[in-house]
Amino acid sequence: MHQLVREHFSPAFDMKELNDSAVIDFVEGIHKLAFTTDSYVVSPLFFPGGNIGDLAVNGTVNDLSVVGARPLYLTAGFIIEEGFPLGDLKLVLSSMAQAAHTAGIRIVAGDTKVVDRGKGDGLFINTSGIGAVPDNIYFGPRNIRTGDRIIISGLMGNHGVAVLSERNGLAFNPPVLSDTAPLNGLVKLMTRFTGGIKMMRDPTRGGVATTLKEIAMESGCCITIMENMLPVSGGVKGACDLLGLDPLYIANEGILIAVVSPDAADSLAGEMRAHPLGKDAAVIGEVTGCEERSGGMVVLKTLIGGTRIVDMLAGEQLPRIC
Amino acid sequence: MHQLVREHFSPAFDMKELNDSAVIDFVEGIHKLAFTTDSYVVSPLFFPGGNIGDLAVNGTVNDLSVVGARPLYLTAGFIIEEGFPLGDLKLVLSSMAQAAHTAGIRIVAGDTKVVDRGKGDGLFINTSGIGAVPDNIYFGPRNIRTGDRIIISGLMGNHGVAVLSERNGLAFNPPVLSDTAPLNGLVKLMTRFTGGIKMMRDPTRGGVATTLKEIAMESGCCITIMENMLPVSGGVKGACDLLGLDPLYIANEGILIAVVSPDAADSLAGEMRAHPLGKDAAVIGEVTGCEERSGGMVVLKTLIGGTRIVDMLAGEQLPRIC
Numbered sequence: 001m002h003q004l005v006r007e008h009f010s011p012a013f014d015m016k017e018l019n020d021s022a023v024i025d026f027v028e029g030i031h032k033l034a035f036t037t038d039s040y041v042v043s044p045l046f047f048p049g050g051n052i053g054d055l056a057v058n059g060t061v062n063d064l065s066v067v068g069a070r071p072l073y074l075t076a077g078f079i080i081e082e083g084f085p086l087g088d089l090k091l092v093l094s095s096m097a098q099a100a101h102t103a104g105i106r107i108v109a110g111d112t113k114v115v116d117r118g119k120g121d122g123l124f125i126n127t128s129g130i131g132a133v134p135d136n137i138y139f140g141p142r143n144i145r146t147g148d149r150i151i152i153s154g155l156m157g158n159h160g161v162a163v164l165s166e167r168n169g170l171a172f173n174p175p176v177l178s179d180t181a182p183l184n185g186l187v188k189l190m191t192r193f194t195g196g197i198k199m200m201r202d203p204t205r206g207g208v209a210t211t212l213k214e215i216a217m218e219s220g221c222c223i224t225i226m227e228n229m230l231p232v233s234g235g236v237k238g239a240c241d242l243l244g245l246d247p248l249y250i251a252n253e254g255i256l257i258a259v260v261s262p263d264a265a266d267s268l269a270g271e272m273r274a275h276p277l278g279k280d281a282a283v284i285g286e287v288t289g290c291e292e293r294s295g296g297m298v299v300l301k302t303l304i305g306g307t308r309i310v311d312m313l314a315g316e317q318l319p320r321i322c
Numbered sequence: 323m324h325q326l327v328r329e330h331f332s333p334a335f336d337m338k339e340l341n342d343s344a345v346i347d348f349v350e351g352i353h354k355l356a357f358t359t360d361s362y363v364v365s366p367l368f369f370p371g372g373n374i375g376d377l378a379v380n381g382t383v384n385d386l387s388v389v390g391a392r393p394l395y396l397t398a399g400f401i402i403e404e405g406f407p408l409g410d411l412k413l414v415l416s417s418m419a420q421a422a423h424t425a426g427i428r429i430v431a432g433d434t435k436v437v438d439r440g441k442g443d444g445l446f447i448n449t450s451g452i453g454a455v456p457d458n459i460y461f462g463p464r465n466i467r468t469g470d471r472i473i474i475s476g477l478m479g480n481h482g483v484a485v486l487s488e489r490n491g492l493a494f495n496p497p498v499l500s501d502t503a504p505l506n507g508l509v510k511l512m513t514r515f516t517g518g519i520k521m522m523r524d525p526t527r528g529g530v531a532t533t534l535k536e537i538a539m540e541s542g543c544c545i546t547i548m549e550n551m552l553p554v555s556g557g558v559k560g561a562c563d564l565l566g567l568d569p570l571y572i573a574n575e576g577i578l579i580a581v582v583s584p585d586a587a588d589s590l591a592g593e594m595r596a597h598p599l600g601k602d603a604a605v606i607g608e609v610t611g612c613e614e615r616s617g618g619m620v621v622l623k624t625l626i627g628g629t630r631i632v633d634m635l636a637g638e639q640l641p642r643i644c
Contacts, residue, residue, distance in 0.1 A: 001527075002634060021358035021385045023455055036343035037397035037450055041435045063343045075359035077448045079401070113363045115642060119443035126399045128359055128450030133345055205323075312324060320437060 005112060008086070012093035013076070013100075013107040022108035024073060032133035034069035036060055039126045043320040045088065047166040049158070049177030052125055053095035055253060055322060059204065060129040061103045061182040066200040066256055068139045068191065069131030071103060071184050076127050077111040081120035092123065103182035105129070137191065141219035143198035148287040149265035150223060151258045153186060153272060154179065154280045156208055157236040160250035160321050165239065176235040179254035186277045187256070193271045196264030202256050204322055209248040209310045211257050212298045220293030225285030225310070227302045248300075249313050251321040259287065327434060330408070334415035335398070335422075335429040344430035346395060354455035356391035358382055361448045365642040367410065369488040371480070371499030374447055375417035377575060377644060381526065382449040383425045383504040388522040388578055390461045390513065391453030393425060393506050398449050399433040403442035414445065425504035427451070459513065463541035465520035470609040471587035472545060473580045475508060475594060476501065476602045478530055479558040482572035482643050487561065498557040501576035508599045509578070515593045518586030524578045526644055531570040531632045533579050534620045542615030547607030547632070549624045570622075571635050573643040581609065 009015075040056040057074065064071040076096065080089070100107050162178040165171065183202065190197060203211035208230075216223045232240075232247045240247050254277060260268055265283050272278030289295045298310040331337075362378040379396065386393040398418065402411070422429050484500040487493065505524065512519060525533035530552075538545045554562075554569045562569050576599060582590055587605050594600030611617045620632040 019358075020360075021356050021389045021391075023389055023391070024355045024357060025353065031347065033346045033452070034343050035346060035395055035397060035452060036341075036431050037399045037448065038342075038433045039399040039401050039435045039448060041401060041437050043441075067343045067345055069343070069345070073357055075357060075450050077359045077361040077450075079361050079363060079446055109358050111360045113361045113642075115363050115443060115446075118440070119365075121437060121441035124401055124437075124446070126359065126361060126448035126450075128397050128399075128448075130355070130357060130452060320435075 001112065008090060008093060009110060009112065012097045013110065019109040024108060030132045031135055034064050034067045034131045034133050036063040037126065037128040038063060039124060040322060041124050041320050042163060042322050043121060044166050045122055047178055048162045048175045050180040051092055051095050052123060053092035054099035055180050056125040056127045057096050057099035057103065058180045058182045058253060059322060060127040061105055061184055062202045064129050064131035065184040065187040066202050067133065068137035069133045071105045071129055071131040074100060074105050074107045074127055074129045075109045076107055076125060078113065079120055079124040080112060080114050081122050082114055082117045084122050099182065103184055139197065139199040141199055141215060144219040144221055144259050144287055144290060146221065146287055146290040147262045148198055148259050149262055149283050150225060150285040151260055151265060151269050152208065152231060152255060152282055152284050153278050154255040155231045155233050156252060157232060157240065157247035157250035159253040160318060161236050161239045163321050164243065164318065172235050172239060174235065176239060179252055181254035181277055183254065183256055183277060186272065186275050189275055190258065190268060190272060194264040194268050196261035196268065198259040198261065200256050200258045203252050205251050206313055207249040207251055208257065210312050213310060213312050215259060216298050217296040219290065220295055221290040222288045222295040222297045222299065223285055224288055224299045224301060227300055229282050229284040231280045231282050248310065251318065253322065323434065330412060330415060331432060331434065334419045335432065341431040346430060352454045353457055356386050356389045356453045356455050358385040359448065359450040360385060361446060362644060363446050363642050364485060364644050365443065366488050367444055369500055370484045370497045372502040373414055373417050374445060375414035376421035377502050378447040378449045379418050379421035379425065380502050380504045380575060381644060382451040383427055383506055384524045386451050386453035387506040387509040388524050389455065390459035391455045393427045393451055393453040396422060396427050396429045396449055396451045397431045398429055398447060400435065401442055401446040402434060402436050403444050404436055404439045406444050421504065425506055461519065461521040463521055463537060466541040466543055466581050466609055466612060468543065468609055468612040469584045470520055470581050471584055471605050472547060472607040473582055473587060473591050474530065474553060474577060474604055474606050475600050476577040477553045477555050478574060479554060479562065479569035479572035481575040482640060483558050483561045485643055486565065486640065494557050494561060496557065498561060501574055503576035503599055505576065505578055505599060508594065508597050511597055512580065512590060512594060516586040516590050518583035518590065520581040520583065522578050522580045525574050527573050528635055529571040529573055530579065532634050535632060535634050537581060538620050539618040541612065542617055543612040544610045544617040544619045544621065545607060546610055546621045546623060549622055551604050551606040553602045553604050570632065573640065575644065
C-alpha cells in the first residue's frame with residue numbers, strides 16, 4: 001500500500017505522501033466556506049469524453065461553483081477492488097491531476113482502501129471540496145420571484161448518453177461525448193457580470209427535469225419551460241429516440257441551470273455565450289406563481305403547443321451514471 | 323432515492339435535504355484549516371464496540387485532532403449495495419449522528435450512491451472533515467529532536483482484535499471491544515496543558531509499529547521503544563497469541579501517539595490519565611539520533627533485554643480493518 005501510494009498517488013497529485021490530513025494556510029477575510037462531497041461509481045469507468053477521474057474532480061468543483069464558491073481544495077478517497085489494473089489506475093490519476101490543474105484547484109489529501117475481488121467494481125472515488133464564498137453572494141431558493149428567468153448554460157444530455165452508449169456498446173457517428181467540465185470559470189464570469197443571479201444548480205443525476213423540480217419545490221414557485229428553447233444536440237436527440245429516453249432526464253456533468261432576474265436574463269445569456277462552456281446558453285423558461293409559495297410545479301410547453309407536467313423520475317433512474 | 327434520503331438520511335443528520343454543498347458561516351480569525359478524508363470499508367459492518375458509522379465519524383475527527391485542529395464540520399458519502407437492509411442502514415445512520423454529537427462536530431453535506439448487487443459489499447462510507455488549527459500550533463516531524471519522548475494515550479490493538487474476532491466468529495470472555503472514540507477532547511486537554519507537543523498521529527491501519535516507523539522516516543530520527551512499557555490488555559494479548567498476531571501491528575481507532583519534549587513528557591502523561599480516553603497513557607520510548615536526519619529506524623527493547631528492529635508490515639496487512 002505504501003509503495004502504491006508513493007509511486008502512483010503522491011506523484012500524480014504532487015504530494016510527498018498522500019496526506020491523511022492537510023493543513024492549509026487560509027486567506028484572511030473569508031467568512032463563508034462551501035463544503036461538499038460526492039462519491040463516484042460510474043460504470044464503465046472510461047467513456048467517450050472522460051473517465052471517473054476527471055468526472056470526480058469536475059463534479060465536486062461544480063457543486064462548489066453553483067453555490068457561488070470559488071473552489072480551493074479537494075480531497076480524494078479511492079476504493080480499489082483487488083486486481084484492478086495498475087495501468088487503468090494511472091490513467092485515472094493522471095486525468096484527475098489534469099482536471100484539477102484545469103480547474104485551478106489543489107488536491108491536498110487522500111486515502112486509499114483495497115477491497116477483495118468481487119466486493120467492489122474496479123474503482124470508486126470520493127471527492128470532497130472546500131471553496132470560499134464571497135460575502136456579497138447568497139444564492140438560494142428564497143431569492144426567487146415571479147417573473148425570474150431560467151437559463152441553461154449548454155446542451156442537455158451529453159454525459160448520460162456518452163456513458164450509456166459505452167455501457168451498451170453503441171457507437172454514434174459522430175460520437176456523443178460526455179460534457180464533463182469545471183464550471184467555476186463560467187460562474188466567475190456570470191457573477192462578475194450581474195448581481196441578478198438568484199440561485200444555480202448543476203443538473204447531474206436525474207437531469208434538467210429533476211433539477212427544475214427541486215428548484216420549484218424548494219422555492220414554492222412554479223416554473224414553465226419552453227420545449228423549443230431546450231438546447232439538445234442532434235446526436236443526443238437521435239440516441240434518445242433510439243433508446244427511448246427523454247433528454248430532460250439525462251445526467252449532465254458540465255452545464256448549469258441559473259434562475260436570474262428578468263432584466264438580467266437576456267444580457268447574461270449573451271455574455272455566457274462568449275465562454276466556451278456557455279456557447280449554447282439559452283433562456284428556457286420563467287418562474288410563475290411565487291405569491292403563495294405553495295406551488296412547486298414544473299410545466300413544459302411542448303413544440304406542438306400543448307403543456308406537460310414535468311415531475312421527478314418515478315421508479316428506476318439510470319443507475320451509475322456518475 | 324429522494325425518498326430514502328428524505329426519510330432516513332436527512333432526519334438522522336438534522337438536515338432538510340441531504341445537502342450537496344453546505345455553505346458555512348465562518349468564525350473570523352481562522353488562518354489555518356485542516357482538511358481530511360477517509361473511506362471506510364470495514365468488514366463486518368458491525369463489530370463489538372462499534373460499527374462502520376461511528377468508526378467513520380470518529381476516524382475523521384481523529385485525523386483532524388492529531389494535526390492539532392478543532393474538528394468543525396463533516397461530510398458523509400455513502401455507497402450502498404442494492405439490497406442492503408434498511409434496518410442496518412438506520413442503525414449506522416443513528417450511530418453516526420450519535421458519534422457526531424459526542425464529538426461536537428456537525429455533518430453538513432452528504433451524498434448517496436447505489437451500486438448493483440455484487441458490485442459492492444453492503445455499505446462503504448466516506449467521511450471528510452474540516453477543522454480550525456489554532457495559530458500557535460504547528461505539529462510536524464521537523465520539530466522532533468533527540469531526547470523527545472514517545473507517549474501512547476491508551477491500550478493497543480483493541481479495534482483490530484474486535485473486528486477480527488467478529489469476522490472469524492471468535493468470542494472472547496470478556497469480549498474485546500473496539501476502541502473507536504473521538505480524540506478531540508483528549509487533544510484539547512493535551513494542547514492546553516503544554517506547548518511541548520512536537521507531533522501526533524493516530525495509529526490506525528498498520529498499528530503502532532507502522533505509525534512509529536512513519537514518524538521516524540519523516541523526521542529522519544530513530545525511535546527506541548520499550549516493550550515492557552507498551553500498554554496491552556490481557557484480552558488483546560491472549561487473542562494475539564491465539565491468532566499469531568503482534569499487537570504492535572494491530573489497528574487502533576481511539577488512541578494516539580505523541581512525540582513530546584523530554585521535560586513535558588511525564589507530567590503530560592499524568593494529565594492525560596485524568597481523561598477517560600487517556601487513562602492508560604504511558605511514556606513508551608524516546609527519540610535518538612536526530613543529528614544527521616538520516617535515520618528512520620525504530621528499535622524495540624524486548625522484555626528479555628534484546629533489541630528488535632521494528633519495520634512496516636511487509637506483505638499483506640489485515641485487510642478491511644477500517
